[in-house]
Amino acid sequence: MILLIDHQDSFTRNLEHLLAGFDRVLVRDRLEIEEQDCEAADLIVLSPGPGNPDQYPETQDIYRAWRGKKPILGICLGFQLILQVEGASITRQSQVLHGVETEIEFDPSSQTYSGLPPSLRVARYHSLRVDPASLSNLPDTIRITGCDPIRNAPLSFEDGKRKLFGLQYHPESFLTTFGHPLIENIRHACME
Numbered sequence: 001m002i003l004l005i006d007h008q009d010s011f012t013r014n015l016e017h018l019l020a021g022f023d024r025v026l027v028r029d030r031l032e033i034e035e036q037d038c039e040a041a042d043l044i045v046l047s048p049g050p051g052n053p054d055q056y057p058e059t060q061d062i063y064r065a066w067r068g069k070k071p072i073l074g075i076c077l078g079f080q081l082i083l084q085v086e087g088a089s090i091t092r093q094s095q096v097l098h099g100v101e102t103e104i105e106f107d108p109s110s111q112t113y114s115g116l117p118p119s120l121r122v123a124r125y126h127s128l129r130v131d132p133a134s135l136s137n138l139p140d141t142i143r144i145t146g147c148d149p150i151r152n153a154p155l156s157f158e159d160g161k162r163k164l165f166g167l168q169y170h171p172e173s174f175l176t177t178f179g180h181p182l183i184e185n186i187r188h189a190c191m192e
Contacts (some may be wrong), residue, residue: 003041005030005059007049007077011125011170015047015075018172018179022187030059038062043071043142043190046078052090052128053081060085066119071163071190076126079166083130083157093129093153100124101175104155106146108127111157111189112165113145116178122155129153130168163190 001120002019006012019025028037034091038044044058044066053060056077058082063085066072074082104122106113113120116136135144141165146156155168165186173180 001026001041002043002045003028003033003037004045004047005033005062005078007056007059009050010049011076011172012047014172015045015170018183019045021180022136027048030056030062033062035071035182037062038066038070041070043073043187045083046072046074046081048076048125051077053084054075060145067164068162072165073186073190074164076168076170079157079168080126080128080130082164082166083138083154086139086142087134088105089131089134090128090182091131092127093151103149104146104169105149106156107143110143110145110156110158111160111181112156112167112185114185116181116185121131121175121177122171123175123187124169125173126168160189165189 002025003025004025006027006029078113084090101121104120141159141161142157144154144157145156157166171182
């Protein structure tokens with residue numbers, strides 16, 4: 001079962017539909033999560049959402065309680081929240097990217113991008129970003145696997161040891177090429 005923690009974002013249901021192609025999905029508001037929800041999950045997904053990670057202390061607590069115990073995938077806000085808890089800083093980007101399709105540079109040897117073509121475009125909906133200057137504060141197990149080639153913003157990461165994954169972009173959007181295979185790769189890595 002996939003537990004999708006909802007931050008009341010308009011993309012949550014689209015994300016649910018994508019994830020439902022892999023397993024049963026339980027959608028729960030971040031304020032209604034119970035321990036048995038997390039225990040029963042094979043994968044915990046932190047949804048996109050408005051605002052910044054500081055506005056979601058409950059989700060930060062859930063992340064701290066379950067990192068290293070359950071595979072966790074953070075998308076957009078979830079991506080930022082995980083990296084902030086792990087030591088990175090979140091800053092406002094100079095250009096707001098809402099509904100924008102951009103190229104991504106990625107590491108083809110990563111689990112996330114295994115077997116995908118060398119050129120990918122992804123859908124971005126964010127005004128905040130992980131500050132590249134703060135990446136040195138992250139644990140050595142976290143590896144940045146994708147970035148914006150123009151703005152140098154981190155766009156994906158993975159931590160194979162603790163089975164943590166993150167995507168700053170939206171894999172469920174029709175603007176993201178290969179969104180389904182991206183999730184399939186992450187699911188496969190989580191099940192190993």
